[in-house]
Amino acid sequence: MNFLLRPLVALATTIALAAAPDERRSGYDIAGPEIRAMQDDDTANPGNLWVLQGETLWGKPTGAADRSCADCHGDAQMTMKGVAARYPAFDAVLARPLDLEQRINQCRTEHQKAEPLAWESEDLLAVTAFVARQSRGLPITVSASLELRPFLALGKQLFEQREGQLNLSCSQCHDDNWGKQLAGNLIPQGHPTGYPIYRLQWQSLGSLQRRLRNCMTGLRAEPFEYGAPQAIALEFYLMERARGMPMDAPAVRP
Amino acid sequence: MRKPGSRRSRQRRLGDALAAVLALLASAAADAQCEELRPFKIVGDAIPAALTETAGDATRGRAIILDRRLGACLLCHTGPFPEEKFQGTLAPDLTGAGSRWSEGELRLRLVDPTRLNPQTTMPAYYRVEGLTRVAQAWRGKPVLTAEQIEDVVAFLSSLRD
Numbered sequence: 125m126n127f128l129l130r131p132l133v134a135l136a137t138t139i140a141l142a143a144a145p146d147e148r149r150s151g152y153d154i155a156g157p158e159i160r161a162m163q164d165d166d167t168a169n170p171g172n173l174w175v176l177q178g179e180t181l182w183g184k185p186t187g188a189a190d191r192s193c194a195d196c197h198g199d200a201q202m203t204m205k206g207v208a209a210r211y212p213a214f215d216a217v218l219a220r221p222l223d224l225e226q227r228i229n230q231c232r233t234e235h236q237k238a239e240p241l242a243w244e245s246e247d248l249l250a251v252t253a254f255v256a257r258q259s260r261g262l263p264i265t266v267s268a269s270l271e272l273r274p275f276l277a278l279g280k281q282l283f284e285q286r287e288g289q290l291n292l293s294c295s296q297c298h299d300d301n302w303g304k305q306l307a308g309n310l311i312p313q314g315h316p317t318g319y320p321i322y323r324l325q326w327q328s329l330g331s332l333q334r335r336l337r338n339c340m341t342g343l344r345a346e347p348f349e350y351g352a353p354q355a356i357a358l359e360f361y362l363m364e365r366a367r368g369m370p371m372d373a374p375a376v377r378p
Numbered sequence: 379m380r381k382p383g384s385r386r387s388r389q390r391r392l393g394d395a396l397a398a399v400l401a402l403l404a405s406a407a408a409d410a411q412c413e414e415l416r417p418f419k420i421v422g423d424a425i426p427a428a429l430t431e432t433a434g435d436a437t438r439g440r441a442i443i444l445d446r447r448l449g450a451c452l453l454c455h456t457g458p459f460p461e462e463k464f465q466g467t468l469a470p471d472l473t474g475a476g477s478r479w480s481e482g483e484l485r486l487r488l489v490d491p492t493r494l495n496p497q498t499t500m501p502a503y504y505r506v507e508g509l510t511r512v513a514q515a516w517r518g519k520p521v522l523t524a525e526q527i528e529d530v531v532a533f534l535s536s537l538r539d
Contacts, residue, residue, distance in 0.1 A: 288509070291492075291502055340511075344516045345513055346512070
């Protein structure tokens with residue numbers, strides 16, 4: 125009996141494991157037809173205004189070095205292709221991962237000799253959206269290198285940790301209860317495929333960190349400061365969790 | 379004219395300082411008292427005794443359930459609340475809750491449902507210990523007061539099939 129059952133169990137396990145990635149749904153996958161149509165049409169997607177602004181900033185010399193992004197990186201359509209899909213990425217000098225916004229600001233301070241752009245400022249969102257736009261349709265492929273493992277572990281731990289006065293973890297909603305209604309809102313799986321996103325609730329473009337802070341405030345938890353190591357670790361874990369899913373920035377979300 | 383350093387004025391200043399310190403201590407004690415949770419006893423899967431001396435008010439309880447800044451129960455639950463268009467589907471329907479659970483069982487499920495199921499999605503409504511990263515504004519405070527817990531228990535008990 126046992127020798128008959130065992131291969132069956134093994135087969136079932138293999139099928140279950142193989143099926144798991146296909147159960148992933150992005151915010152786009154679960155969105156209604158109006159939101160999808162808005163996202164897909166560049167003239168209707170409000171996020172595109174930031175992309176266009178970002179394109180202008182890309183070519184504009186700035187800082188004491190009087191250099192533009194384009195002076196080093198050239199045509200973003202070529203050089204930035206797939207870059208956003210690989211962030212957060214490890215910075216060997218700082219020995220920690222940086223997210224895309226931090227990487228852009230690092231370029232500003234080190235190479236352009238300019239002031240860093242403030243978190244959630246129009247200019248930082250614009251450059252980030254322009255860079256992220258160049259990864260549209262490309263799969264998320266964050267690095268799996270050894271030095272990033274502790275940050276991945278931290279991100280996972282934070283994702284699964286109950287927090288706030290309401291004592292809930294990210295995982296309890298976005299792993300265990302996705303697809304259900306939280307009052308009037310459909311709970312998504314929480315894949316960061318489209319950041320920065322144009323969120324109808326914000327009437328603005330916003331970063332993944334802003335979105336995480338929203339959720340934490342809802343749980344009555346103390347949100348992570350912008351750029352806090354925990355926030356970056358959580359971003360990194362979310363990107364790893366969405367590995368292989370196509371990028372769709374700038375996404376439109378409810 | 380009295381000199382500033384005279385004995386009378388020193389005595390008065392000492393008296394003022396003492397009064398101020400006493401007032402401060404009294405207000406700190408009052409704060410602690412108002413934030414300290416009432417003791418309760420779990421028997422089996424219930425808290426049989428009410429948290430307050432005065433009985434809960436079902437009408438107030440219903441309002442607390444609907445209020446998104448208080449119970450916010452309908453974010454996750456559905457129930458017999460025709461005026462609320464958007465109700466959650468994460469948690470069981472509250473219809474008939476009073477037929478399924480005794481008052482004491484409802485009380486424990488509100489006060490701290492993790493005592494029954496550590497993995498539950500349901501928040502603990504009357505607990506301040508063992509929580510992580512609670513925002514400053516809510517630190518040391520339960521989601522609902524003892525009176526509000528009793529109001530909600532009174533309302534849920536009245537929901538019979």
